[in-house]
Amino acid sequence: IDTKAIIDILNKSNNGALLMNDTKELKYISSMLNKKSDVITADTKEHSKLYDKIMSCSKMTGYKVILNTTTLVAGVNINNPKITDIIVVGIKDIGTIKQYVARFRNLKKVNVHIFNNYKEDCEIYDIEWLSNQHMISAINLADSYNKESKKNIPFSPFGVNFSPLNIDTNVYYNKQESTYKADTIYVKSQTYKHYYNSRTFESFKVLLEEYFYNIELIYDLKIDEEIKEDKNSYKKELKELQEETIEQLEKHKDILVGYDEIKKNKRSYNLMEYQEVNNLSMEQVQKDYLKLGIHDLIFNNSLKSKIKLYSKYVLEDYFSTDMAWNIAFMGNRKRGGIFAKINTLIYRELKEEHPNIFKNDNTIEVRMYEWLTNEFKEGVSYTQEHLEILAESFRITFGDNWAFTSKKLSEILNQIYVVSSSQIKTVNPVETLFYRNIIPTALTNNKKTKINTIKSKIKLSDIKKELGCTSSNLSLDLSIKKRKSKLLNQLDDVEKKILLEGIF
Known part of the structure; x- marks a missing residue:
């Protein structure tokens, strides 16, 4: 990104606007402007005076530049005919660009500057045709799922609506109709997103010409090294400050539970219960917020969404404050992995405690889980090549519409099992699919192969260990117990008799 070019455009503009999904970058650019500006993000909008002006009277009174993330793309009008330059950075969705420019009303003309990175070549399709092709594939995949899941089933499955795995996003299972369906909205949105992201410089211009006039292409903008160094230093300071702030806030995490509600002087039942158990009062917590400068710490370091997530884990998932924090x-990926493991553990425990609860459930997710747990036992070792072979066998079973990668297989195995890995020299060819309780003989060359070995099924203690919790911390135990109770309470009286009492 040519930050200097963006700063120059905004400084030379009469009034300007910048759309970019990078809060730190927006803050840096704002600090370099020679006119009054404000940064509006999901975390900062409630405290922004400019945002308040826009929402109350659709004006930018007192401000000449607005810098925002996509939190301000839809649902607002900004009446400011003095806007001369609108900048969009890192956005390739034409609809989003068009929608953002349209936020600014009463403009006779405006310069729209779009900064993006582009691929060197791309395939050209009619976008609607491509979307329809992907939709046909999703529908065919749903049909193949339905065909396979209903084999040898005498009647429709019923019971707890809970899956051990999440294996696909293009289709979903409709519990009420006991059938798989294509997720039409998701498929279409992803088609457009991937198509726009894969465009070249010239082909993106063609797409823009549907909505904009007088488009000029500017190649190879030079990055100003001085600005780059200054920006990196600024972002480093922001990151260090945020980390220090997180450490500081952690000392007061007991009063941060329900922060959003407390700030608005509202309380849910769960928050009332939490405060009562911990001898906290709304009045005292609000006084502590002011005394400790909590509002500024959260606002200045863009931590509102993290604190909100933390509160949810305490109030709704019943995690301890340490675990929730x-x-x-x-990171998002690691967090997703943790919840995937918890989800699979709950499924396994429910099935062990109530053998009939998933009886007659032949969904693809269940079949996948059963297939993997039958093939992969304790002591089994496997390589990347084995996963590729297995992925191909799934494709043969479910048809060409099945798109199941070895990477996805690896992720699922790691949410079911404790897996250890080691690197050894390239192994001899094997006749069977899996190595069972052996380390294969190494060849005498310098190539290495990653060997993964199943140690055991994921247990509650394994998840606690990954989270750094002590064995005496029972909050995860409580969370799982409550989750299972909630799932069982979905059953009506007849289903409970059949599934829980074993009358089948």
């Missing part, structure tokens, strides 16, 4: 502030 840990999960809320870990």
Whole structure:
């Protein structure tokens, strides 16, 4: 990104606007402007005076530049005929660009500057045709799922609506109709997103010409090294400050539970219960917020969404404050992996405690789980090549519409089992699919192969260990117990007799 070019455009503009999904970058650019500006994000909008002006009177009174994320793309009108330059960075969805420019009313003309990185080549399709092709594939996949899941089933499945795995996004299972359906909205949105992201410089211009006039292409903008160094230093300082702030807030995490509600002087039942158990009062917590400068710490470091997530884990998932804090502030991918393991553990325990609860459930997710747990036992070792072979066998079973990668298989195995890995020299060819309780003989060359070995099924203690919790911390136990009770309470009286009492 040519940050200097963006700063120059905004400084030379009469009034300007910048759309970009990078809060730190927006803050840096705002700090370099020679006119009054404000940064509006999901975390900061409630405290922004400019946002308040836009929402109350659709004006930018007192401000000449607005810098925002996509939180401000829809649902607002900004009456400011003085806007001369609108900048969009890192956005390739034509609809989003068009919608953002349309936020600014009463403009006779405006310069729209779009900064993006582009691929060197791309395939050209009619976008509607491509979307329809993907829709046909999703429908065919749903049909193949239905065909396979209803084999040898004398009547429609019923019981707890709960799946051990999440294996696909293009289709979903409709419990009421006991059938798989194509997720038409998701398929279409993903088609457009991937298509726009795969465009070249010239082909993106063609797409823009449907909505904009006088488009000029500018190649190879030079990155200003001084600005780059200054920006990196600024972002590093922001990151360090945020990390220090998180450590500071963690000391007061007991009063941060329900922060959003408390700030608005509202309380849900769960928050009332939490405060009563912990001898906290709304009045005292609000006084502590002011005394400790909590509002500024959260606002200035864009931590509102993290604190909200933390509160949810305590109030709705019944995690301890330590565990909830840990999960809320870990990376999205790692957090997703933790919840996938919890989900699979709950499924396994429910099935063990109530053998009939998933009786006659022949969904693809259940069949996938059963297939994997039958093939992969404790002591089984496998390589990337084995996963590729298995992925191909799934495709043969379910048809060409099945798109199940070895990477997805690996992710699922890691949410079911504790898996250890080691690197050894390239192994001899094997006749069977899996190595069982052996380490294969190594060849005498320098190539290495990653060997994964199943140690055991994921247990509650394994998840606690990953979260750094002590064995005496029972909040995860309580959370899982409550989740299972909630799932069982979905059953009506007749289903409970049949499924829980064993009358089948």
